[in-house]
């Protein structure tokens with residue numbers, strides 16, 4: 001399966017980010033904690049230049065805590081600020097705000113030196129569906145921007161003013177314009193940043209099962225009530241087995257499409273367990 005997904009609105013979104021960069025003091029770079037490396041967008045290297053950047057590892061409630069700790073150590077080791085947050089943690093709000101406040105913001109310092117005081121302007125960027133708008137709503141304490149469990153919910157830019165001297169710019173999700181490494185594209189599909197509609201869903205689910213067999217066999221076996229031995233079979237066999245066990249049948253035969261959607265959905269919602277698909281060492285990072 002070859003995945004390529006760069007719809008027209010993403011070119012527009014990258015242009016929007018580039019056009020607004022001169023007004024920004026700090027960037028909140030949101031990464032899905034289940035696949036942080038896949039969430040890096042090489043296009044940002046050029047656009048964000050030397051702006052201070054806080055990496056926000058989001059959806060930590062769905063990720064493997066041990067691996068999340070490894071990612072935080074990795075960011076520290078390269079001198080970058082990174083924080084872990086999730087929708088279910090109230091402490092996330094203060095952590096994000098204080099990280100933006102602590103980032104060294106040359107633009108604000110220059111203004112202060114001239115006696116001018118204004119709010120810090122933070123731009124929130126990241127791949128589709130990583131939780132940018134949710135983070136903004138959590139910070140503002142209300143539904144300031146639209147969120148949804150599919151990629152491409154935010155279409156344009158939107159400024160949200162918070163009381164305490166912080167203004168946030170929500171941006172649409174953007175991706176790598178071309179995936180040299182299909183492993184990255186697959187991980188983005190599994191975490192919901194690439195639309196299911198652009199792939200062969202059965203093949204996609206089999207690829208996910210292959211990864212889970214390698215990385216988290218115990219969780220997979222437990223969720224689908226299988227013996228560990230059974231995971232020695234092929235992912236294709238496993239998907240059929242899932243179809244049978246979950247009653248995804250058409251005229252008594254396994255309905256692989258339904259089983260594939262079910263498998264991907266259970267992974268995305270964290271029902272298989274707290275899982276991270278990437279560890280820093282694998283990416284030479």
Ligand SMILES: Nc1nc2c(ncn2[C@@H]2O[C@H](COP(=O)(O)OP(=O)(O)OP(=O)(O)O)[C@@H](O)[C@H]2O)c(=O)[nH]1
Nearest residue numbers: 086087129130131132133134147148152153154173
């Ligand atoms: N479990 C969990 N779900 C989250 C978290 N943050 C966001 N979500 C969910 O992830 C989905 C996507 O959230 P959005 O805030 O719309 O993501 P986005 O990055 O703004 O997406 P685009 O606008 O499409 O680029 C929603 O269903 C959220 O409820 C989190 O920390 N944990």
Ligand SMILES: [Mg+2]
Nearest residue numbers: 132133153154
């Ligand atoms: Mg959004």
